[in-house]
Amino acid sequence: MRVKRFLLIVLCSCVLLALNAALGECCTPGRESCGKENCFWETSMDITDEETIWNMLVQPMTVVRGDPRSQVPVYEKPDKESKRIGEVTSDSQGIHVIETLDDGWAKIECYSSSFKGSKVEVYNQLVTGYLPSDLLEERKVKTAYGLVVDKFTQRLYLFHEGKLLDTLLVSTGLADEEHPWNETRSGEYVLNSRSGAFPSEKLICNYGIRYNDGDLIHEVPHIPTSSGKNYTTTEPKLGSRASHGCIRVQRKRTPQGINMRWLWDALRGQMGTRIVIWEDWQGRQLPIPDDGIVLYYNADGGQNYHCAAKCYGVRDEYLPMSQFTYGDLEEPLYSQLGACPYCNPPLRITEIQTINEAYAGD
Ligand SMILES: [Zn+2]
Numbered sequence: 418m419r420v421k422r423f424l425l426i427v428l429c430s431c432v433l434l435a436l437n438a439a440l441g442e443c444c445t446p447g448r449e450s451c452g453k454e455n456c457f458w459e460t461s462m463d464i465t466d467e468e469t470i471w472n473m474l475v476q477p478m479t480v481v482r483g484d485p486r487s488q489v490p491v492y493e494k495p496d497k498e499s500k501r502i503g504e505v506t507s508d509s510q511g512i513h514v515i516e517t518l519d520d521g522w523a524k525i526e527c528y529s530s531s532f533k534g535s536k537v538e539v540y541n542q543l544v545t546g547y548l549p550s551d552l553l554e555e556r557k558v559k560t561a562y563g564l565v566v567d568k569f570t571q572r573l574y575l576f577h578e579g580k581l582l583d584t585l586l587v588s589t590g591l592a593d594e595e596h597p598w599n600e601t602r603s604g605e606y607v608l609n610s611r612s613g614a615f616p617s618e619k620l621i622c623n624y625g626i627r628y629n630d631g632d633l634i635h636e637v638p639h640i641p642t643s644s645g646k647n648y649t650t651t652e653p654k655l656g657s658r659a660s661h662g663c664i665r666v667q668r669k670r671t672p673q674g675i676n677m678r679w680l681w682d683a684l685r686g687q688m689g690t691r692i693v694i695w696e697d698w699q700g701r702q703l704p705i706p707d708d709g710i711v712l713y714y715n716a717d718g719g720q721n722y723h724c725a726a727k728c729y730g731v732r733d734e735y736l737p738m739s740q741f742t743y744g745d746l747e748e749p750l751y752s753q754l755g756a757c758p759y760c761n762p763p764l765r766i767t768e769i770q771t772i773n774e775a776y777a778g779d
Pocket residue numbers: 722723724725728729730731757758759760761
């Protein structure tokens with residue numbers, strides 16, 4: 418009996434250790450170590466750790482000197498004749514300096530900022546290589562706000578003076594084999610210009626703020642019509658990948674009044690604010706929710722379940738909603754409800770398991 422229990426404990430500990438390894442080691446944006454505290458590349462992609470994330474967001478950033486609408490190559494070796502293994506956008510893209518060599522070169526890592534038409538076709542891959550060290554400079558960032566965009570959750574987390582102020586739905590780039598350049602480039606950047614509305618094929622993108630040459634954050638696009646603006650082809654995709662590389666941000670205001678328009682206004686005079694984009698690495702896992710979590714739904718034909726009693730995605734006429742718990746979500750009465758995108762309740766256990774299996778560490 419004792420032996421069996423002991424074996425069980427050992428087995429459980431092993432599972433836990435494996436899980437911790439999966440959650441911990443894989444889940445930083447970079448692979449290398451520079452020794453600097455609160456470095457973006459070595460900070461765990463854990464949005465619940467508000468203090469750590471804020472400390473990371475306000476650190477100075479190492480960038481390449483130059484025009485923010487241009488890129489420089491990353492070399493495979495400390496030699497300009499060696500292979501070009503990636504590209505870095507000047508001025509607004511942060512790089513992880515791992516080591517400064519004596520011979521005028523620095524060993525660095527970053528996500529490659531190749532775009533459609535780039536000479537180096539390495540799209541959004543995390544590369545480790547070399548740059549001439551005289552190109553590098555450290556720049557301070559603005560410290561009132563900080564932005565985290567997570568490709569795994571398709572959310573934008575807005576920080577203000579040390580606190581997570583609000584969470585907004587986004588769509589990052591949807592790449593395929595024919596359009597690998599559509600993948601939103603991950604890494605760390607600073608906002609660098611409020612460029613405003615621009616067209617993209619038949620769509621109009623309002624409130625564009627540029628942070629990485631061709632990549633901007635902007636309002637979820639609309640089709641202009643005689644009677645106004647049509648968002649019906651783009652808004653339902655928020656919360657999943659959909660764009661050509663830009664980050665589409667929700668238009669609907671949160672209870673605090675925050676949306677892309679709000680960001681556009683609040684970030685006036687805040688160019689130089691850090692925006693980090695987290696990669697959905699293998700190994701990232703969604704937490705398993707507690708069965709006791711209280712959920713809400715409109716018993717009179719509601720399509721979604723909610724975690725906010727007064728969800729801002731629900732019209733006033735449907736309030737107050739009926740209450741149940743997460744543990745009952747698979748009961749027939751609730752089994753057809755979808756997760757409300759706005760108040761962001763936990764997904765169904767089967768959906769979480771599917772995602773976690775797909776993202777399990779190698
Ligand atoms: Zn809701």
